[in-house]
Amino acid sequence: MVDALSRDVPVVIPIAAVEQHGHHLPVYTDSYLLGEIVRRVSSVHDQDALFCPLQWLGNSDHHMDFVGTVSARPRTYLDLLRDLGENWLRHGFKRIMFINGHGGNDVPGKQAVFELRQAHRDRSDLLLLMATYWGTGSNGGPGSNALTFVQNEMGHACEWETSMMLALNPALVGDYRDADPVAPGNAFLPASRGWTTRDRSAPGHIGVPQAASAEKGEVLFSKFSSEVGSLLDRVIAWDGQSWEG
Numbered sequence: 262m263v264d265a266l267s268r269d270v271p272v273v274i275p276i277a278a279v280e281q282h283g284h285h286l287p288v289y290t291d292s293y294l295l296g297e298i299v300r301r302v303s304s305v306h307d308q309d310a311l312f313c314p315l316q317w318l319g320n321s322d323h324h325m326d327f328v329g330t331v332s333a334r335p336r337t338y339l340d341l342l343r344d345l346g347e348n349w350l351r352h353g354f355k356r357i358m359f360i361n362g363h364g365g366n367d368v369p370g371k372q373a374v375f376e377l378r379q380a381h382r383d384r385s386d387l388l389l390l391m392a393t394y395w396g397t398g399s400n401g402g403p404g405s406n407a408l409t410f411v412q413n414e415m416g417h418a419c420e421w422e423t424s425m426m427l428a429l430n431p432a433l434v435g436d437y438r439d440a441d442p443v444a445p446g447n448a449f450l451p452a453s454r455g456w457t458t459r460d461r462s463a464p465g466h467i468g469v470p471q472a473a474s475a476e477k478g479e480v481l482f483s484k485f486s487s488e489v490g491s492l493l494d495r496v497i498a499w500d501g502q503s504w505e506g
């Protein structure tokens with residue numbers, strides 16, 4: 262029962278998406294993958310954190326050229342996340358962590374916690390966080406192990422996502438071996454380019470789906486769950502004072 266919980270218990274809000282994932286993965290991929298990571302983390306933290314149901318509607322406007330994508334436009338999505346955070350603050354909880362599984366949610370997610378903090382700027386007891394699961398480790402890549410990963414960063418319907426779907430439910434994976442590699446492309450660094458998925462990929466995926474395997478998927482699941490779990494450990498251990506803890 263939620264009311265019996267200490268208000269120092271962190272509230273974890275998983276946020277994902279339903280959007281095109283090339284020709285070989287389901288539109289629900291980001292929600293499946295984040296759901297599995299959160300399931301693993303919550304199995305360890307079932308007594309010391311509160312896990313909200315996964316929010317499957319994300320900001321996916323950049324994928325709207327592909328049928329099957331659904332999206333809350335960025336400002337709608339920002340307000341949705343901000344309201345979710347506000348709900349838990351109203352109930353007295355102080356530690357809120359959005360855990361994200363979709364790239365398009367990154368900017369609105371960060372903006373939501375920024376705005377929440379400004380709205381409650383006189384409080385000194387709040388910890389408001391947004392993290393994306395593949396960005397929670399010190400090293401973004403899969404690191405050294407017996408498997409040879411060809412990607413060292415997250416793509417889209419790529420080696421990493423296809424591998425995790427193969428590990429989770431291979432019946433949902435189409436013919437990824439026919440999906441030719443699509444390079445990440447020129448990001449116009451150091452600028453941040455406004456782009457649509459069609460600017461970058463005709464089939465909809467970005468990366469190397471052909472390199473996927475269920476074994477790699479399990480390596481990635483275990484890496485990401487342990488990194489998200491470590492972050493949650495820090496949120497639980499936060500002493501209410503120091504920036505790092």
Ligand SMILES: [Zn+2]
Pocket residue numbers: 282290291363417418422
């Ligand atoms: Zn995805």
